[in-house]
Amino acid sequence: MVEAVRKPAADAAGPIIRMAGVTKTFPGVKALDDVSLDVMAGEVHALLGENGAGKSTLIKILAGAYRMDAGTIELDGTPVSFEAPADALAAGVKVVFQEIALIPEFTVAENIFMENHPRNPAGLVDWRTMRQKAQALFDRAGFALDVDAPVKDLSLSEQQLVEISRALAHDARVVVMDEPTSSLTPGEVEHLFGVIGRLRDMGIGIVYVSHKLEEIFAICDRATVLRDGRWVSTKPVAEHDHHSLIVDMVGREITDLFPKTRHQGGETVVSVKNLSTRNKLADISFDVRAGEVLGFFGLMGAGRTELAKAVVGYDPISAGEISIGGERLRPHNTGRAKALGIGLLSEDRKEEGLMLEADVTRNMTLPSLARFARAGFVDAGAERARAQTFVDRFRIRLASLDQPIRTLSGGNQQKVLLSRWLMYGLKAIVVDEPTRGIDVGAKAEIFAAINELAAGGLAVIMMTSEMPELLNLSDRIAVLAEGRMTALFDRDEATQEKVLNAAIG
Amino acid sequence: MQQSADTAAPAPARKADHRLFRGNLVALVVSLALVIGFFALATEHFWSLRNITNVLGQASILMCLTAGVAIVFISGEVDISVGSLVAAIAIPLIVIMNATGSLALGLGGALALGLLIGVVNGYLSVYLKINSLIVTLGTLFIIRGLVYLYTGKRAIADTVYLESFFQLGNGRLWGLIPYPALVAFALVGGLAVLMTQTRFGRKVYAVGGNAEVARLAGYNVRRIKFTCFVISSLAATVGGILLASRLGSAVHVAGLNYEFQAVAAAVLGGVSLAGGIGGLIGSALGVLILAFVSNGLGMMSAPTEWQLVITGAIIIAAVALDSAKRERA
Amino acid sequence: MSVTSDQSPTRQARGLSLGGLLRNEQIFLIILLAVLIVGLSLAAPRFMTAENATAILHQSAMVLIVAVGMTMLLITAEVDISVGASLAFASCVVMDVINTTSSLTLGILAGLAFGGGVGLFNGLVVTRLKVNSLIATIATMMILQGGVFLYTREAVQNHHQIEAFSLIATGYVGPVPVPVIIAALLAVVFYVMLNYTLIGRRVFAVGSNPKAARLSGLSPETIKLVAFVVTGILVGVAATILASLLNAGQPTAGRGFELIVIAAVLLGGTSLFGGKGTIAGTILGVLILKIIDNGIIILRWNQDLQIIVPGVVIILAMFLDQLRKGRTDG
CATH class of the missing domain: 3.40.50.300 (P-loop containing nucleotide triphosphate hydrolases)
Structure with missing residues (x-):
């Protein structure tokens, strides 16, 4: 499973995913206007912007949940089209949404293998293999979760780990996390950062959506800032300071x-x-x-x-x-x-x-x-x-x-x-x-x-x-x-x- | 560093949802036992092998219908057209058998019509996105009307008297277990395995539990729901075939109000109208509880109409208890 | 800074204008109605006679009386499947009470009380016991269907030839049948109530967003309960007319009545999910279904079509509604 994660392509310079010229209009609102985003293997890429800047719309397009009106998505330099969530998953893109997308009645293990239940030779769901695979995944990633617990009994941070496990189970190459810390305690945030670090070491490209600047400086390599549906900047985080990020996000000092x-x-x-x-x-x-x-x-x-x-x-x-x-x-x-x-x-x-x-x-x-x-x-x-x-x-x-x-x-x-x-x-x-x-x-x-x-x-x-x-x-x-x-x-x-x-x- | 999540004590292992038997099934089994126990003590002839197996035979038709209705409920939709379907599919069955003398061809005709009805219900509800309650309310009317039109409101009798067809609805294995009960148990068992042990079944639960989550997981939500409508119609077709065999004819008023009884039994068995919750074993137990109540009342020589009254009261009580339980949780 | 807000007088008057009365979705129904009338007039000259028009209105009256209540109930996002069974039972009660007391007033009151009582029961089960109204009223339907036969095995015949009683269904005021007058009055009352009164506005509020309504200090339960009771009382009204029409209480009457009523209301553009619906639409829905019924008879088509057509019509109406919604959303 985890070992099977593809290492960055030989041509390590090229991004895994490149979105360019993305435009999306809802009735009465232009949510995205000519926005670009590229994700390299093994990087944590911050996607920043105030509420309404277009972050959610962009990642929903990346997840195949929305269709864009104009623009291109390239996977390893080849144009692809994400018509439905299944396409994005097949391309190795997994989005962990803020509103956790799990079935509360299902167990942890079943949620992880929801897309692809393991089956026995008779074609029936092989619960034992499923639980073992889930357990193996947890052991390797260092998660302490009960594979048999119904998800509805889990805390939000535990549910988030289940979502991340789903990405690992899918050999995801790009994991998008939508404001993952909004519901976590500081201890849990620390733990999450550890997990993100491990994912990065596996060569997975991570898009980290947030508006919390401390977190960006703590774990991100590059940052793309959106404002009012438009692309503002993409720079290594090292070239940013608090002030410059805020200026990019808000267009003026936040204290105003x-x-x-x-x-x-x-x-x-x-x-x-x-x-x-x-x-x-x-x-x-x-x-x-x-x-x-x-x-x-x-x-x-x-x-x-x-x-x-x-x-x-x-x-x-x-x-x-x-x-x-x-x-x-x-x-x-x-x-x-x-x-x-x-x-x-x-x-x-x-x-x-x-x-x-x-x-x-x-x-x-x-x-x-x-x-x-x-x-x-x-x-x-x-x-x-x-x-x-x-x-x-x-x-x-x-x-x-x-x-x-x-x-x-x-x-x-x-x-x-x-x-x-x-x-x-x-x-x-x-x-x-x-x-x-x-x-x-x-x-x-x-x-x-x-x-x-x-x-x-x-x-x-x-x-x-x-x-x-x-x-x-x-x-x-x-x-x-x-x-x-x-x-x-x-x-x-x-x-x-x-x-x-x-x-x- | 990683304390908070790592040290969080794992929740005690619980019985998972995919097991065939779950907690609330115990309550249903106990209820069924209480019903049987009560009537066994209160009436003289209730507790006999003959009577118990009779009830199983009588319940078999509704068991088939309820299984299908429950699957559609679990997928988050509604199917109330099954009552009319039961009358409709008997027509090709009897007409083709009368014309060809072949049971197989008759069954084929019935299943083909059942399939067609399921496809129409599914297409209108899922692909044209018309509310499924309305669609199947509409087809409930339309199918019944077409049956009246075709039959001129007269029963079409079976004129070839195939022994195999007669046995299907009236025969007994070892002179004991009615064949219809066997058919119904096999159908319910098969569908229960489908729902709990196959990818398709798990997807139905996921779709009913949260369609958006299922869509994000890459499921083809429409195709899954569509398939549920087809399964429902085919299951009801099996029930209709059993009924036709018992009646020995295609009766234009067959299955009147069965849709409501099936809905009631499914809900009693723990299936939620909201989707994603409940199971086929539970719904089958729901059917059996209603069947034994109605049989027991008959044994107490209560007017048959009491059955309707008590069924209605049981449904209200069951759903009220369930929602009270949910509110407290 | 109110530059962008629109204060044009045409908009101000919307509530009272013809345009407001017949919003675009009803135009479709009016066209459908017109096509039916023209088509049937051409196909069968007998259709376009005063007698036939009166007959259609007469047949529409009972459905409309219950349908206006059902409209209100659906606007609060609830439904009542038990109206057909209740109608039959209440008609027996009306007849029985008249027979035993020889009092027309008491008979009618008993009918209204019975209908209202059933509505109260449904309402309490739905709002207090939190049972989904579809399930709850299916259960009530079963209880009433069984109960009516326990109450009377056969039709309750009229033993007192009180003339006024038979006039309820068969009398005329000028050229207009009494039931039509009752239905028209009720339709007007409900139209005014839903559109211009506090109660009407609260009914809509509860249906569009029960949580917002509660946060605004309303009690959705109370309003829904009232809607159930009112619908039940209207069933009592219809049951009185039915008993008068049949000159008996008929326990087997009313089969499928609930479905006709609901079909008419939905056809009229009322939403199953609450917050949306009009009495004008419901009137059109009832008329369309009843004209189709009438056409089938006049054209000497097979009367079994009378149950097929409503089925087709309600699926079609919902489909068109879906299309229209798709257009405004997209």
């Missing part, structure tokens, strides 16, 4: 993005005492004052989203109490929460925020509908007029209020959803990963909006996994680890190191 403001804390608006849920959270207590941003940091799985949903009455709690403006949230449901003046801006816009087919107005007025109703009838004119004021206030770019919201960009959708709660008029808002999937320019606008909310006297609870966002926007910082609150810092005492240490728990 974060307006540093200090909010004056007013009265306590949200008070959470000894909150626990059955599955995740244990004994969480905190207060948030009017005009304050309380930032919650935590690694993936720490319980940020769970806390957000529990506080607004969406998910049930098993113990503790939540008070909004001095009144207890009881019964524990979103209707009561809304009446008390707290709401959630969900991290998952598509699943939990937007009514995709409905128009902008209807999306914006959802919680406030009763205000526009007289004797049960909705006054559509008043509704539109009110929506228009928010479109103006947040400079939401749209052609018409009747436009289906799915046709808007992520940033504009987020502004509509923020307007949804502003229109209703809350005392406290919980924002969960408010800038996920939003391009750089719009990010700054969302930050400005959050600042404005706090300045206007709202209590803001912000869940985030982005360190810069956390450190710059929050007045106080709380840290979650495995469902518990492990630290609470004032803005001045919080540093990246302290926060991370608390997050590891």
Whole structure:
């Protein structure tokens, strides 16, 4: 298996994969415009860019999941076409996506050999050989995984190792890793870097997609930077420093993005005492004052989203109490929460925020509908007029209020959803990963909006996994680890190191 | 360096999903035993070899249908056209046998029509991407209507009285085990092996579990789903042949509501509507539980309609329990 | 900075305009309806008579009454397969109560209560026990099909010749049959309710994104439960008309009724996955299916075609919908 990995071709100077002139357009968006990328054997090639820069689209094309509109892909100098994922796999390209692509009900071993179950002479799946091969693979790569465990019982980092094992089982020559560390603890990250080093030594070309600069400097050989769907640069990492990478990625200094403001804390608006849920959270207590941003940091799985949903009455709690403006949230449901003046801006816009087919107005007025109703009838004119004021206030770019919201960009959708709660008029808002999937320019606008909310006297609870966002926007910082609150810092005492240490728990 | 993942204690070895027998099958077997035990104690004639084997014979037709329906469910689609299919495939079977005197040709005709129906269902659902519930709801109507049209709403009797055809649905091995039960067990067993022990079957589970993951793994998702529709129709065809033999004719109203019973039995047996979960042994146990309940009620001389009522109640209870369990997990 | 936002008056008035009423997908249905009417008029002169038109409307009424409720239910992303079985059972209940109490009012109320009760049961099973509504209502269908025979072995005959009772199905107001008036009134009420009221907007919100609706303080369960109950009550209305029409409660009636209703609603452009649907579309869907039915009879074609055609029509309608979606996406 692993020994069988082809060594770099004799003509070691040539790249394994060369993508050139890649262009891809989605309805309304040019996601990629004339982008190039080449991967040499035995190199770790960083693919960098802010959210929305086109990294994901590019690697989906490389995986055969999307088809490009124009451009070429060469394998060892020969043009190939990746019509379907099977073609990319056959060419030795394996992409480990951020959203793990495993079948949760299957065992570890079966997931690894999903493309190609070993068979016995009778043509039936040979489970024993499969398990042995998987075990052999783990032994060689140094992974401690149970080949018989169902994948659904594994942690995210273990699932990632399963994905990498799949690449090894396929004699992959190019392994693409899409933000592999986003859900890992520092220890797991170290381990992953060890794995990547071993893959490199085997002569495998690695595309490492990330926006975490420290990681790039730690393990990458070369870096290609994309911005707004365009190729910006490809250089050895040694020729870069933090500043030059940021300039390439953002086109300006990243500090410009974060307006540093200090909010004056007013009265306590949200008070959470000894909150626990059955599955995740244990004994969480905190207060948030009017005009304050309380930032919650935590690694993936720490319980940020769970806390957000529990506080607004969406998910049930098993113990503790939540008070909004001095009144207890009881019964524990979103209707009561809304009446008390707290709401959630969900991290998952598509699943939990937007009514995709409905128009902008209807999306914006959802919680406030009763205000526009007289004797049960909705006054559509008043509704539109009110929506228009928010479109103006947040400079939401749209052609018409009747436009289906799915046709808007992520940033504009987020502004509509923020307007949804502003229109209703809350005392406290919980924002969960408010800038996920939003391009750089719009990010700054969302930050400005959050600042404005706090300045206007709202209590803001912000869940985030982005360190810069956390450190710059929050007045106080709380840290979650495995469902518990492990630290609470004032803005001045919080540093990246302290926060991370608390997050590891 | 490599501590955190390397030292993570490996999860205790669990029974993997690909084994023929799994945890929740135990619950089904226990339920079946309880049902049988209850009626054996509560009624006089239930617990006899003759009655038990009779029930197996009666359940055989639904077992065939349910196996196919379950496979389509596991692939993440729906097939409710099987009730009408049962009536349709009996027509070529009987007509060809009457004309040629050959059982083989008749069976060939039935299987050919079953294949055609599966191809149409699969093509419309998978390649034209029409929701499969709608497609098979539509073909449920269309096929039944065509059967009415062709037969003029009259049964077409078997006029050649082939012994082999009669035995198929009514004979017993060693005078004991009904042939239809053997056919159904063989079919279910074969398909269970297909689903759990072959690449194709594993791919069906993967496709139903997460079609996008399966696509990224290079599977031809459409072809796999399409094949499931064909298998379903062929399995239902086998059931239809057994029924035709029992009835000795092609009956235009044969199989009415069987589609709902098959769906019910599959769901009772642990197959999820969402795809990727459940198995054929479980669905077969689901059929047997419903069959024994209905037979037992008959033995208690409850009106036959109680069977429908209780079947409905069992389904609601089973699915409600399942979703309660899932919510707690 | 509102330069890009569109405030043209035509758009503002969309909710009330004819264009809004008949969005592009319904144009296809209108054309189909027109083609059917013209074609049948040419093929059979008898088609284009006042009597026949009245007959078509009469036959459409019962389906439409349940279909408007089913439209609302499908918009909330649920479905009810038990309406046919419930229809039969409720018609027996109506007849039985009239026979025993000699009161028309009590009979009708009993029918509505029975239908509403079945809807409540379905709704509770779906929203509280979290059973998929397709499975849950198939199960309810079985229970009702069995139950009705346990309730009565044969048709419940009408022992009291209350004139008003037979007028429900057979009476006319001017030239218009009473059931048509009932259906038209209900269609208008539901049209207004779905498009202009708070309840209607919430129904759509719950269907388009139940999680977003809950986060916005709505209770999807309550709204779905209401939709089930309302659909059930409408089944009770239809059952009263059916009992009046047959002058009896017929336990075997209503077989396949659920499929006709669902076919009509889907044909009308309502989505199986919630959040999308119109009463205008449903009216067109019912009319198209019933005109086809009528055409088959008038042309003296084999009546078995009456179950083939809806099957073809709903597959075709979904296929065209698929094509249209493909075009807007691509």
